[in-house]
Amino acid sequence: DLSQLVRKLYTLTIIKHGEKLLLGFKKRGFGQNKINGFGGKVESGESIANAAVREVDEESGLDVSRTIRKVGLLEFSFEGENTLMEVHVFLADGFAGQPRESEEMRPEWHPISSLPYDRMWADDRLWYPLLLAGACFRGHFHFKGHDTVLEHTLREVPVQ
Numbered sequence: 176d177l178s179q180l181v182r183k184l185y186t187l188t189i190i191k192h193g194e195k196l197l198l199g200f201k202k203r204g205f206g207q208n209k210i211n212g213f214g215g216k217v218e219s220g221e222s223i224a225n226a227a228v229r230e231v232d233e234e235s236g237l238d239v240s241r242t243i244r245k246v247g248l249l250e251f252s253f254e255g256e257n258t259l260m261e262v263h264v265f266l267a268d269g270f271a272g273q274p275r276e277s278e279e280m281r282p283e284w285h286p287i288s289s290l291p292y293d294r295m296w297a298d299d300r301l302w303y304p305l306l307l308a309g310a311c312f313r314g315h316f317h318f319k320g321h322d323t324v325l326e327h328t329l330r331e332v333p334v335q
C-alpha cells in the first residue's frame with residue numbers, strides 16, 4: 176500500500192562520454208561505498224532538472240546544464256520503512272569542466288563494457304541496459320536493507 180508512504184524527490188545523473196561513463200564512489204552519507212551517478216535531494220523551490228545540474232556540479236565540478244536529458248523515473252521503497260524515494264534519472268552526453276573529487280564523491284571513468292555492477296546499487300544491473308540502449312524507462316524496486324531487491328517492476332516507456 177504505497178499510499179501511506181512519505182514520497183521524497185531525488186535526482187540521479189549519469190554522464191556518458193564516448194564508450195565510458197563517469198560515475199562516482201560515494202565517500203560518505205547515503206549509499207556510502209557504492210559507485211553511482213551523481214545526485215541527491217531536490218530542494219523546495221528548485222526544478223528537478225536544476226537540482227540535477229546542481230548536484231552534478233557539487234559532486235563532480237562538471238557543468239551538464241546544456242547536455243542533460245530526462246531518461247527515467249525510479250521509485251525505491253524499503254521493507255519496514257514508510258519512505259519512498261522518487262528518483263528522476265538523467266543522462267548527460269557531454270559536459271564542461273574537469274572532474275574533481277569532492278567531500279562526497281570520487282569521480283571515476285568506467286568503460287561501458289565493464290561496469291562495476293557488484294560495487295553499484297543492486298537495481299543498476301536491471302535498468303542500465305535500458306539507459307545504455309537509449310530507452311526511457313520507469314521502475315519500482317523494493318529493497319530489504321541496501322543490498323537486496325526483494326521485488327521490482329521495470330518497463331520501457333515512450334521517449335518524451
Ligand SMILES: Cc1cc(-c2ccco2)c2oc(N)nc2c1
Nearest residue numbers: 185186187214215251262296299
Ligand atoms: C535505494 C536507492 C537510492 C538511489 C539514489 C539515491 C539518490 C539518488 O539515487 C539509487 O541510485 C541507484 N542507482 N540505485 C539506487 C537505490
